Amino acid sequence: MSGTKLRRARLADVARAAGVSESTVSRTLRDPTLVAEATRQRILAAVAATGYVPSYAARALASGRADVIGVLVPSVTNHVFTDVLEGIYSGIEGTGFDIQHGNTRYQPELEEGLLRVFLSQRPAGMIIAGVDQTDTSRRLLADAQCPVVQIMDIGPEPVDMMVGFSHEAAAHAATRHLVDAGYRNVAFLGAQMDPRTLRRFAGYRAALSEAGMFDAGRVETTADPSSVTAGAALFARLADRCPEVDAVFCNNDDLALGVLFEALRRGFDVPDRLGLCGFNDFEFAAASEPGITSVRTNRREMGRRAVELLLGRLDGTDPAARVVDLGFEVVARRSTAGRAAMPA
Amino acid sequence: MSGTKLRRARLADVARAAGVSESTVSRTLRDPTLVAEATRQRILAAVAATGYVPSYAARALASGRADVIGVLVPSVTNHVFTDVLEGIYSGIEGTGFDIQHGNTRYQPELEEGLLRVFLSQRPAGMIIAGVDQTDTSRRLLADAQCPVVQIMDIGPEPVDMMVGFSHEAAAHAATRHLVDAGYRNVAFLGAQMDPRTLRRFAGYRAALSEAGMFDAGRVETTADPSSVTAGAALFARLADRCPEVDAVFCNNDDLALGVLFEALRRGFDVPDRLGLCGFNDFEFAAASEPGITSVRTNRREMGRRAVELLLGRLDGTDPAARVVDLGFEVVARRSTAGRAAMPA
DNA sequence: CATCTAGATGACAGCGCTGTCATCTGTCAA
DNA sequence: TTGACAGATGACAGCGCTGTCATCTAGATG
Numbered sequence: 001m002s003g004t005k006l007r008r009a010r011l012a013d014v015a016r017a018a019g020v021s022e023s024t025v026s027r028t029l030r031d032p033t034l035v036a037e038a039t040r041q042r043i044l045a046a047v048a049a050t051g052y053v054p055s056y057a058a059r060a061l062a063s064g065r066a067d068v069i070g071v072l073v074p075s076v077t078n079h080v081f082t083d084v085l086e087g088i089y090s091g092i093e094g095t096g097f098d099i100q101h102g103n104t105r106y107q108p109e110l111e112e113g114l115l116r117v118f119l120s121q122r123p124a125g126m127i128i129a130g131v132d133q134t135d136t137s138r139r140l141l142a143d144a145q146c147p148v149v150q151i152m153d154i155g156p157e158p159v160d161m162m163v164g165f166s167h168e169a170a171a172h173a174a175t176r177h178l179v180d181a182g183y184r185n186v187a188f189l190g191a192q193m194d195p196r197t198l199r200r201f202a203g204y205r206a207a208l209s210e211a212g213m214f215d216a217g218r219v220e221t222t223a224d225p226s227s228v229t230a231g232a233a234l235f236a237r238l239a240d241r242c243p244e245v246d247a248v249f250c251n252n253d254d255l256a257l258g259v260l261f262e263a264l265r266r267g268f269d270v271p272d273r274l275g276l277c278g279f280n281d282f283e284f285a286a287a288s289e290p291g292i293t294s295v296r297t298n299r300r301e302m303g304r305r306a307v308e309l310l311l312g313r314l315d316g317t318d319p320a321a322r323v324v325d326l327g328f329e330v331v332a333r334r335s336t337a338g339r340a341a342m343p344a
Numbered sequence: 345m346s347g348t349k350l351r352r353a354r355l356a357d358v359a360r361a362a363g364v365s366e367s368t369v370s371r372t373l374r375d376p377t378l379v380a381e382a383t384r385q386r387i388l389a390a391v392a393a394t395g396y397v398p399s400y401a402a403r404a405l406a407s408g409r410a411d412v413i414g415v416l417v418p419s420v421t422n423h424v425f426t427d428v429l430e431g432i433y434s435g436i437e438g439t440g441f442d443i444q445h446g447n448t449r450y451q452p453e454l455e456e457g458l459l460r461v462f463l464s465q466r467p468a469g470m471i472i473a474g475v476d477q478t479d480t481s482r483r484l485l486a487d488a489q490c491p492v493v494q495i496m497d498i499g500p501e502p503v504d505m506m507v508g509f510s511h512e513a514a515a516h517a518a519t520r521h522l523v524d525a526g527y528r529n530v531a532f533l534g535a536q537m538d539p540r541t542l543r544r545f546a547g548y549r550a551a552l553s554e555a556g557m558f559d560a561g562r563v564e565t566t567a568d569p570s571s572v573t574a575g576a577a578l579f580a581r582l583a584d585r586c587p588e589v590d591a592v593f594c595n596n597d598d599l600a601l602g603v604l605f606e607a608l609r610r611g612f613d614v615p616d617r618l619g620l621c622g623f624n625d626f627e628f629a630a631a632s633e634p635g636i637t638s639v640r641t642n643r644r645e646m647g648r649r650a651v652e653l654l655l656g657r658l659d660g661t662d663p664a665a666r667v668v669d670l671g672f673e674v675v676a677r678r679s680t681a682g683r684a685a686m687p688a
Numbered sequence: 689c690a691t692c693t694a695g696a697t698g699a700c701a702g703c704g705c706t707g708t709c710a711t712c713t714g715t716c717a718a
Numbered sequence: 719t720t721g722a723c724a725g726a727t728g729a730c731a732g733c734g735c736t737g738t739c740a741t742c743t744a745g746a747t748g
Contacts, residue, residue, distance in 0.1 A: 008464065010704060010705085011704065011705060012704080012705095020727075020728085021727065021728045021729075022704090022705080022706095022728090022729095023706085023707090023727070023728060023729075023730095024726085024727055024728075026705070026706060026707090027706095027726095027727085030706085034725090034726080034727095035726075035727085036725080036726060036727090039726080039727085053460060053461070053464035054464070054704085054705080055405070055464065055465075055703085055704055055705065056401075056404075056464070056465050057400075057401045057402075057404035057405040057410065057465070057703085057704080057705090058401075058405050058703070058704035058705035058706085058733090059704080059705055059706075060400075060401035060705090060733090061399070061401040061402050061405050061703085061704080061705070061706090061732095061733045061734065061735080062704075062705040062706040062707080062732080062733055063705080063706055063707080063733085064706090064733070066401065076426050076429050076430055076433065077423070077426045077427060077429075077430050079421070079423075082420050082421040082426055083421060085420050085421075086420055086421050086447075089420065089447050098444075098461075099445070100442075100444070101443070101445050103430075103433050116397060117397070117442075120352065120397035120398070120399070120400070121399075121400050121401065227627050227628075227631075228627055228628040228631040228632070229627060229628075229630065229631040231631075232631050254628075257628060257631075258628075258631055261631055261632050261633040262633075264633040265633050283571050283572055283573060284571075284572040284573075284598075284601060284602075286573065287571075287572040287573040287575075287576050287601075287602055287605055288572070288601075288605050289605040289606075289608040289609050354734060354735085355734065355735060356734080356735095364697075364698085365697065365698045365699075366698090366699095366734090366735080366736095367697070367698060367699075367700095367736085367737090368696085368697060368698075370735070370736060370737090371696095371697085371736095374736085378695090378696080378697095379696075379697085380695080380696060380697090383696080383697085398734085398735075399733085399734055399735065401733085401734080401735090402703090402733070402734035402735035402736085403734080403735055403736075404703090404735090405702095405703045405704065405705080405733085405734080405735070405736090406702080406703055406734075406735040406736040406737080407703085407735080407736055407737080408703070408736090689748105690747105690748095691746100691747080691748090692745105692746080692747075692748100693744100693745090693746080693747095694743105694744095694745090694746100695742105695743085695744090695745105696741100696742085696743080696744105697740105697741080697742080697743095698739105698740085698741075698742090699738105699739090699740080699741090700737105700738090700739090700740100701736105701737095701738090701739105702735105702736090702737095702738105703733105703734105703735090703736085703737105704733105705732105705733090706731105706732090706733085707730105707731095707732095707733105708729105708730090708731090708732105709728105709729090709730090709731105710727105710728085710729080710730100711726100711727080711728075711729095712725105712726085712727080712728090713724105713725085713726075713727095714723105714724095714725090714726105715722100715723090715724090715725100716721105716722090716723090716724105717720105717721095717722090717723105718719100718720090718721090718722100
């Protein structure tokens with residue numbers, strides 16, 4: 001209870017307490033089926049009695065691998081990634097694996113460096129956001145002696161496995177939804193301008209081009225991170241510049257919320273004067289007034305599936321490389337209901 | 345370039361390439377001043393040539409410690425903690441330390457378990473959210489052979505060091521601000537109901553009691569996580585139950601935003617019919633329409649300072665135990681401007 | 689010129705596990 | 719009864735570093 005000895009119990013202490021060899025204790029801990037029932041009980045009791053906690057470092061060194069899954073994402077504050085992380089954490093729970101988490105800050109060089117550090121620890125698996133790694137990063141991943149899952153996006157050339165959805169298709173569908181709702185001058189608002197944002201822009205552009213409505217002038221972007229403030233500022237600029245704009249497709253719900261507030265300030269009715277569609281279907285999109293149409297993506301599920309794929313590969317259940325498309329859904333809310341009632 | 349050998353270079357490979365002993369290579373990497381200039385150059389060249397990356401596991405095992413700082417927070421999705429994490433990441437950058445990050449999910453037992461796992465790896469330091477650890481957790485931390493920083497909150501009995509602010513004082517000030525603005529029937533909205541939320545409630549209660557305005561009926565809470573939806577729902581319930589309420593102090597800006605939308609739906613003017621104050625000063629509070637009064641807390645700074653304290657202790661610069669109060673600031677915006685103009 | 693000393697380097701024994709191989713049972717078919 | 723064999727356990731050599739101690743310089747000192 002109290003007065004715990006400072007030195008932690010080692011495997012040898014447990015072995016002595018249980019009257020067996022270190023090997024047997026190690027086996028019991030790694031794969032209990034290898035040890036006779038009675039022995040196992042005795043050992044588990046000894047573990048409890050000594051308060052033994054295995055040394056990860058020793059284990060990793062001796063076995064040449066670590067029960068660690070490396071996770072590399074570009075941001076720890078962007079809700080998009082925190083949702084995925086939550087999925088990963090919940091998927092990992094109880095599996096005995098640990099997460100080693102790195103923050104690439106949207107910088108490919110930083111990603112490369114972190115990747116080197118991570119891989120040097122021989123992780124059991126890697127989860128990495130995006131499909132746009134540098135050539136060097138791709139090679140590092142391909143040469144890694146562990147399964148790799150790219151998440152957030154899907155593309156034609158997985159390093160190993162992928163779970164995500166097509167940002168281009170999602171943006172295309174969302175833009176199409178605005179067109180179908182009767183909006184004619186649909187603008188694009190983007191922030192951060194990472195590869196996924198660019199792909200969403202491509203989807204927006206394609207949808208409008210198909211409808212014969214694309215106008216390169218109706219685009220307002222910033223390299224700053226997505227935020228409500230940025231959304232308001234971008235829309236203010238846009239509205240001043242292109243008063244004819246009657247709908248906005250925002251790359252992120254943060255931006256959309258900013259547009260909503262700016263519209264409120266300008267007395268633009270949403271959805272009558274302005275259609276508004278966001279992206280990601282953050283929690284507030286459903287709760288706002290009016291509700292903001294958005295594109296739901298299955299971020300927690302993405303994290304869970306990524307872990308699942310990794311574990312499946314590790315225990316040999318599912319040795320195949322896979323690309324999992326989790327899809328998306330345009331969730332129509334009142335913010336895009338405006339022109340629908342009007343005659344086309 | 346290509347065709348990298350599968351086996352990673354080891355210390356011995358570098359030593360051979362540089363024509364020195366392993367000890368010297370190790371020294372060069374740990375403390376370059378111990379090695380002659382010329383030798384050092386030769387070794388660094390050999391490191392580069394072999395692509396050597398040290399094995400963390402071997403290093404940790406041999407030295408008995410890991411250059412890892414453990415970070416335990418209750419949530420990875422709550423912006424409050426992601427901001428702190430960002431501060432921690434930026435503070436750690438370039439120091440050679442790694443972050444090992446655990447998610448306690450607001451569950452003290454989970455926290456205890458993670459603490460055991462973390463401490464078993466002999467981290468260089470621990471950062472842990474809150475001051476309300478279980479007795480066992482406190483003992484584990486106190487017995488840990490590393491510096492510990494409790495963050496988010498401050499209290500009378502630091503395990504070692506603390507950096508945070510008084511949630512009670514902050515809530516008191518925010519509530520006082522509502523009273524000073526002329527609101528008379530000030531309600532409280534809370535979610536999650538973790539220890540910090542409870543302390544904020546205590547501050548709210550004290551401020552209203554001092555003003556002779558406390559009414560236990562004007563409190564609406566949920567154990568669910570804070571969200572915009574929850575804010576709207578809580579306020580809907582509250583407004584139905586207590587129509588006399590003319591202001592709301594929300595435990596979190598998420599809730600406040602929900603209240604704002606619900607007020608909009610009900611045609612309650614903010615700030616004339618309803619004063620609204622949030623907590624945390626999330627980015628959207630300044631961008632919303634009207635702007636939402638909130639309590640600014642220095643979360644990134646908190647993370648940075650926590651790392652700073654840890655590092656200071658580790659290199660002996662600052663061996664003292666410390667409690668750092670980062671303070672807070674009530675940021676008044678239009679959402680609480682209503683009754684100010686009216687005669688008291 | 690012998691002695692001392694600081695600076696630079698090398699030798700080597702672990703750190704606490706895992707994995708391989710060897711050993712020792714008891715059981716069962718021939 | 720014997721050999722074969724699967725099941726259960728033990729012995730032991732590393733995994734790739736670090737830290738201690740020993741060794742070997744080249745001045746500095748008297």
